[in-house]
Amino acid sequence: MNRLLALPLLAVVLLAVPAGGEFPFPANPNRCDSSGLPLGCIPLPNEMSGGAGSCNGEKWKYASTNFCTTDPAVNASPNELLGVSGMSIEIAWRLETGRPDVLIAVHDSGIRWNDGGDMSQLRKKLHLNSGELPAPNPVGGCHAPMGGDPRDCNGDGVFNTPDYDGDPAVTDVNGNGVTDPEDLIILFSNGVDDDGNGYVDDISGYDFFEFDNDPFDEVQYGHGTGEAEDSTAEANNGGDLGACPNCMVMPVRVGDSFVADVNSFAQGVVFSVDSGAAVIQEALGTYNQSKFAQQAIDYAYAHGLPVMASAADEDSWHHVFPGPYVHTIMVNAIADFGVPTEPNSWLFLNGCTNFGGNLQVSVSATSCSSEATGRSSGIAGLIVSAGRDAVDAHTLTSPLTANEIRQVITRTADDINFDVPGGPAGTPPSTGGRAVAFPDTSRYATQAGFDQFTGYGRINAHSAVAQVLAGQIPPEADVTKPVWFQLLDPERDGPFTVEGRLAAERAPGGYTYRVQIGYGVQPVES
Numbered sequence: 245m246n247r248l249l250a251l252p253l254l255a256v257v258l259l260a261v262p263a264g265g266e267f268p269f270p271a272n273p274n275r276c277d278s279s280g281l282p283l284g285c286i287p288l289p290n291e292m293s294g295g296a297g298s299c300n301g302e303k304w305k306y307a308s309t310n311f312c313t314t315d316p317a318v319n320a321s322p323n324e325l326l327g328v329s330g331m332s333i334e335i336a337w338r339l340e341t342g343r344p345d346v347l348i349a350v351h352d353s354g355i356r357w358n359d360g361g362d363m364s365q366l367r368k369k370l371h372l373n374s375g376e377l378p379a380p381n382p383v384g385g386c387h388a389p390m391g392g393d394p395r396d397c398n399g400d401g402v403f404n405t406p407d408y409d410g411d412p413a414v415t416d417v418n419g420n421g422v423t424d425p426e427d428l429i430i431l432f433s434n435g436v437d438d439d440g441n442g443y444v445d446d447i448s449g450y451d452f453f454e455f456d457n458d459p460f461d462e463v464q465y466g467h468g469t470g471e472a473e474d475s476t477a478e479a480n481n482g483g484d485l486g487a488c489p490n491c492m493v494m495p496v497r498v499g500d501s502f503v504a505d506v507n508s509f510a511q512g513v514v515f516s517v518d519s520g521a522a523v524i525q526e527a528l529g530t531y532n533q534s535k536f537a538q539q540a541i542d543y544a545y546a547h548g549l550p551v552m553a554s555a556a557d558e559d560s561w562h563h564v565f566p567g568p569y570v571h572t573i574m575v576n577a578i579a580d581f582g583v584p585t586e587p588n589s590w591l592f593l594n595g596c597t598n599f600g601g602n603l604q605v606s607v608s609a610t611s612c613s614s615e616a617t618g619r620s621s622g623i624a625g626l627i628v629s630a631g632r633d634a635v636d637a638h639t640l641t642s643p644l645t646a647n648e649i650r651q652v653i654t655r656t657a658d659d660i661n662f663d664v665p666g667g668p669a670g671t672p673p674s675t676g677g678r679a680v681a682f683p684d685t686s687r688y689a690t691q692a693g694f695d696q697f698t699g700y701g702r703i704n705a706h707s708a709v710a711q712v713l714a715g716q717i718p719p720e721a722d723v724t725k726p727v728w729f730q731l732l733d734p735e736r737d738g739p740f741t742v743e744g745r746l747a748a749e750r751a752p753g754g755y756t757y758r759v760q761i762g763y764g765v766q767p768v769e770s
């Protein structure tokens with residue numbers, strides 16, 4: 245009788261193991277760039293296929309070359325960044341692909357556990373809280389590596405759902421064709437806060453919209469799932485490709501869409517910090533704002549977590565929270581024009597994305613500021629990982645602070661400056677003789693240095709990671725008074741006080757500083 249019962253159970257366990265993908269995805273100095281060079285290099289992930297002129301999303305967005313650019317004039321234009329289409333992520337992977345101990349917390353609509361395609365991209369990447377789970381007990385025993393996590397039964401270097409493959413106690417309860425974290429939530433929730441952190445059965449994220457331990461996107465909106473894939477989807481599985489393919493992800497449900505209560509977001513941020521997250525990812529538009537939300541962001545900031553925030557998607561300058569809060573790193577999207585144009589530029593402001601005075605960088609993305617937030621959160625994960633690697637190598641004495649991460653991102657960005665007439669950079673896009681004509685069109689008024697449309701420029705993953713691994717960490721600067729968007733009129737109000745924090749703890753020779761003031765939303769840098 246026992247033998248007969250064991251056979252179908254074993255069959256269920258075997259069916260619950262999806263194929264494909266590559267996790268962990270190792271960094272390798274011999275990995276190809278987007279043009280396929282150098283000769284004999286290790287190919288890029290299969291998600292980055294496609295030739296010149298027909299490049300898919302990840303191909304052009306992650307590129308460090310002009311391989312996807314078909315316009316020779318663009319390739320020759322410094323204003324067009326010499327035709328380089330993307331954020332140099334693919335060559336950043338020569339140095340850093342992320343670490344499983346770098347956890348990105350996605351605050352959004354939750355996760356679609358029931359979608360087998362989504363789970364094929366995220367199943368291995370979803371965070372598990374070992375303090376709320378029994379140890380895996382697979383048939384044949386646990387083969388954790390010596391000195392590693394004793395729960396890493398398959399020996400891949402990370403504790404995740406696949407470590408329960410072959411465990412007779414774990415089956416596909418939700419019926420999506422694979423075992424996934426929701427199966428563990430259903431099977432092992434016991435109503436007890438086993439790890440004593442104040443959140444009962446927080447096995448894989450949490451739901452602050454319905455206040456339970458299952459961040460399931462029950463309305464199937466999918467926004468949060470897409471966000472997780474943009475930052476952390478597994479490499480070489482033919483689907484999406486996260487910017488940080490070795491980082492882990494934790495779903496924190498704060499609404500049933502990207503429209504949410506800011507206080508639910510704030511609760512999620514506190515939970516994420518206390519759960520060991522390394523990056524806060526939010527592509528929300530809240531219908532309110534609160535002091536609690538700013539305090540939660542400050543809590544993350546004080547614990548070293550960058551808050552990667554969406555500028556939102558109304559092609560406008562107005563404030564959509566949480567993005568405009570202090571201590572966020574707000575991003576928007578740049579892309580090609582969406583239709584064949586001359587010049588064939590990759591630096592047009594995406595027609596749906598917002599802009600403004602506290603925008604930090606622009607991100608190569610087609611799905612508005614939401615995708616920009618996901619991709620940049622993955623890049624932040626690479627930067628955090630590089631910082632931890634530098635500590636392990638004794639290049640740095642401590643992990644990066646949130647302000648240092650911001651400084652690295654902005655100082656290594658590729659400046660977008662079309663404030664120079666002449667050539668393809670100084671002309672509006674045209675159809676090049678095609679049938680459909682544009683109305684009067686011109687570029688947004690970007691300029692050297694900071695501007696409200698592209699911040700400090702296009703984020704450059706390779707430059708940021710390389711700088712961190714070399715131990716070249718910029719000083720910290722954080723102006724706390726006047727606060728963001730406080731209006732000042734020196735003629736009317738007279739003198740005012742500037743307060744803030746300066747630090748250069750990694751500079752052995754000390755530092756000097758200078759305070760500058762400019763007028764308007766994008767003063768010209770002197």
